[in-house]
Amino acid sequence: MFAYILKRLIYAIPIALSVTVVSFILVYLAPGDPLSAIAPADAPEEVIIALRSAYGLDQPVPVQYGLWLMRAVQGDLGLSIATGREVTSEVMRAVGNTLLLAGFAALIGVIAGCLFGALAGYRHGSWIDRIATALSVIGVSIPHYWLGLVLTILFSIWRPWFPAMGAGPGGSSEWLWDLEHFRYLVLPAVTLSVIPMGIITRTVRALVADMLGQEFVSALRARGLSGVAVFRHVAKNTAPTVLAVAGLQIGYLMGGSILVETVFAWPGTGFLLNTAIFQRDIPLLQGTILVLCMFFVVLNLLVDILQPMIDPRMGRA
Amino acid sequence: MSATLPLPSPVAVSAAQPSRSYWAVVWRQLRRDPMALAAGGVLLLIIAAAVFAPWLAPADPYKASMIKRLLPIGSSGFLLGTDELGRDLLTRLMYGGRLSLLMGVVPVLAAFGIGTAIGLFAGYVGGKVNMVIMRVLDVFYAFPSVLLAVAISGALGPGLSNSLIALTLVFVPQVVRVAESVTIQVRQLDYIEAARMSGASAFSIIRVHVLGNVLGPVFVYATGLLSVSMILASGLSFLGLGVKPPEPEWGLMLNTLRSAIYSNPWVAALPGLLIFVTSIAFNLLADSVRSAMDIRR
Numbered sequence: 001m002f003a004y005i006l007k008r009l010i011y012a013i014p015i016a017l018s019v020t021v022v023s024f025i026l027v028y029l030a031p032g033d034p035l036s037a038i039a040p041a042d043a044p045e046e047v048i049i050a051l052r053s054a055y056g057l058d059q060p061v062p063v064q065y066g067l068w069l070m071r072a073v074q075g076d077l078g079l080s081i082a083t084g085r086e087v088t089s090e091v092m093r094a095v096g097n098t099l100l101l102a103g104f105a106a107l108i109g110v111i112a113g114c115l116f117g118a119l120a121g122y123r124h125g126s127w128i129d130r131i132a133t134a135l136s137v138i139g140v141s142i143p144h145y146w147l148g149l150v151l152t153i154l155f156s157i158w159r160p161w162f163p164a165m166g167a168g169p170g171g172s173s174e175w176l177w178d179l180e181h182f183r184y185l186v187l188p189a190v191t192l193s194v195i196p197m198g199i200i201t202r203t204v205r206a207l208v209a210d211m212l213g214q215e216f217v218s219a220l221r222a223r224g225l226s227g228v229a230v231f232r233h234v235a236k237n238t239a240p241t242v243l244a245v246a247g248l249q250i251g252y253l254m255g256g257s258i259l260v261e262t263v264f265a266w267p268g269t270g271f272l273l274n275t276a277i278f279q280r281d282i283p284l285l286q287g288t289i290l291v292l293c294m295f296f297v298v299l300n301l302l303v304d305i306l307q308p309m310i311d312p313r314m315g316r317a
Numbered sequence: 318m319s320a321t322l323p324l325p326s327p328v329a330v331s332a333a334q335p336s337r338s339y340w341a342v343v344w345r346q347l348r349r350d351p352m353a354l355a356a357g358g359v360l361l362l363i364i365a366a367a368v369f370a371p372w373l374a375p376a377d378p379y380k381a382s383m384i385k386r387l388l389p390i391g392s393s394g395f396l397l398g399t400d401e402l403g404r405d406l407l408t409r410l411m412y413g414g415r416l417s418l419l420m421g422v423v424p425v426l427a428a429f430g431i432g433t434a435i436g437l438f439a440g441y442v443g444g445k446v447n448m449v450i451m452r453v454l455d456v457f458y459a460f461p462s463v464l465l466a467v468a469i470s471g472a473l474g475p476g477l478s479n480s481l482i483a484l485t486l487v488f489v490p491q492v493v494r495v496a497e498s499v500t501i502q503v504r505q506l507d508y509i510e511a512a513r514m515s516g517a518s519a520f521s522i523i524r525v526h527v528l529g530n531v532l533g534p535v536f537v538y539a540t541g542l543l544s545v546s547m548i549l550a551s552g553l554s555f556l557g558l559g560v561k562p563p564e565p566e567w568g569l570m571l572n573t574l575r576s577a578i579y580s581n582p583w584v585a586a587l588p589g590l591l592i593f594v595t596s597i598a599f600n601l602l603a604d605s606v607r608s609a610m611d612i613r614r
Binding site (some may be wrong): 014015016018022023026028029066127138140143145146149150152157158255256258259262276277278293297300 | 452455456459460461462463464465467468469471472473498538544548551555556557558571575578579583585588589590592593596597599600601604
């Protein structure tokens with residue numbers, strides 16, 4: 001077990017390093033001088049040179065990468081070009097909000113997906129199965145930014161039950177655990193939950209239907225076990241796969257929330273990315289992408305490590 | 318996206334008939350599938366409306382009118398109302414299909430071509446070359462696909478061609494994985510060994526014996542990507558990273574009409590409805606193609 005975890009950790013290191021390279025290089029794809037975002041077009045030559053060395057842009061690219069990585073490891077992602085504030089603190093505040101949104105969306109999606117999937121798998125071919133299948137197709141086909149808009153129209157304009165924008169009253173971005181703040185979370189979280197719901201319904205339905213056809217289930221039934229007891233065995237056998245799919249989905253949600261965050265003006269990483277892109281704020285762009293991807297890498301690692309812990313068959317292999 | 322790889326069935330591999338008959342069977346199967354017919358019909362309708370928009374559309378997609386802004390659905394002369402600049406919405410939705418479909422389909426086609434080529438090469442050559450290619454592609458898997466698309470097109474700058482490049486780059490690694498894994502399975506089969514013994518060159522083995530078996534699973538995978546691609550492409554435009562105004566495109570229209578959701582909500586929701594319908598039709602068609610191509614299993 002320990003050797004397995006160590007192997008996984010070692011395998012994650014080159015991936016994490018390559019992610020830093022890609023996050024850094026991405027920005028060099030951009031046409032134009034990054035300084036054009038801060039320096040006025042008619043700035044004198046000396047000012048441009050001074051700015052260039054202040055941001056380290058006069059160094060060769062590999063050296064810039066090395067310096068950037070050294071500082072990033074210590075938690076320093078530089079200063080935002082547009083606002084002059086520390087990128088690390090900006091990103092961390094936004095990541096908290098995005099995690100909150102993605103976490104709730106995943107919770108709703110996983111619970112609903114397991115429920116629909118199990119029902120559909122148990123009643124294979126019935127009307128429940130058909131509804132669950134239809135829901136899962138809709139879940140993976142719907143443009144979630146449009147769903148967000150429709151939900152806003154329905155539950156914020158037509159029936160003003162939930163606020164349409166922001167993460168708290170008065171446009172504050174500080175999250176508090178009370179009912180007033182929670183109301184702001186409902187629409188974006190439900191919107192975002194549709195994607196994992198569709199995929200998990202599909203996975204669970206296929207797994208349960210497959211499991212029920214297997215000999216060990218017939219054997220359990222033949223021994224006279226009740227429906228609930230049989231279900232426990234089926235659930236235990238589907239859990240590892242569902243965990244793997246759900247874990248990856250949370251990761252996708254962290255990246256995928258950018259569109260939903262834009263619709264609901266949710267102050268998370270999507271909002272930050274948007275700002276960074278349109279203001280050509282390179283340190284902020286690099287920092288946000290890097291932090292999001294690191295979360296994704298760590299999440300993948302956690303799934304890989306947790307899976308054999310709950311599935312003894314994999315531990316032995 | 319969990320990639321469940323459709324394996325080439327052993328029967329399909331050993332039956333050395335010309336591949337045409339296989340595709341004929343698939344085609345017959347599809348024509349009997351009501352879901353495939355319905356989805357295909359809807360798609361044909363949307364494609365036809367987009368292609369023939371200059372002849373079918375009732376108005377000029379760029380002609381704005383300050384006094385006719387945001388008319389509701391069913392106004393006289395404007396069947397689906399008007400947008401925030403007073404342009405006929407039905408016309409713009411029809412024209413919008415051109416760019417939206419283009420942006421959804423082209424990246425998948427490009428990734429299908431590029432990904433199959435890289436996957437065949439990596440899988441057939443094997444060894445260290447294969448390992449290097451696949452490890453490099455693993456890096457792209459460390460990025461959630463929406464984030465990767467947004468990051469690349471954000472870095473390249475807004476615009477149609479840049480978002481096409483970004484989406485293609487998102488899909489290529491996925492297609493390569495499918496093509497590579499099938500190629501590796503096919504390569505180990507006896508008849509490939511036989512072809513090699515008989516002196517066939519690597520290129521002609523790939524072309525004659527491997528490609529036919531790899532194309533099927535990759536094709537099924539690529540059809541599944543169409544719906545994702547439609548949503549992502551319009552999503553990029555929605556963020557302002559794709560097509561620029563005043564071009565009609567569903568995602569962009571959804572973005573510019575967003576300010577109208579308080580005054581005229583259902584007009585504002587229409588472009589998104591079309592993205593949804595197109596994407597669900599692609600998804601259902603992909604499901605039908607998948608089951609039609611599994612017939613030999």
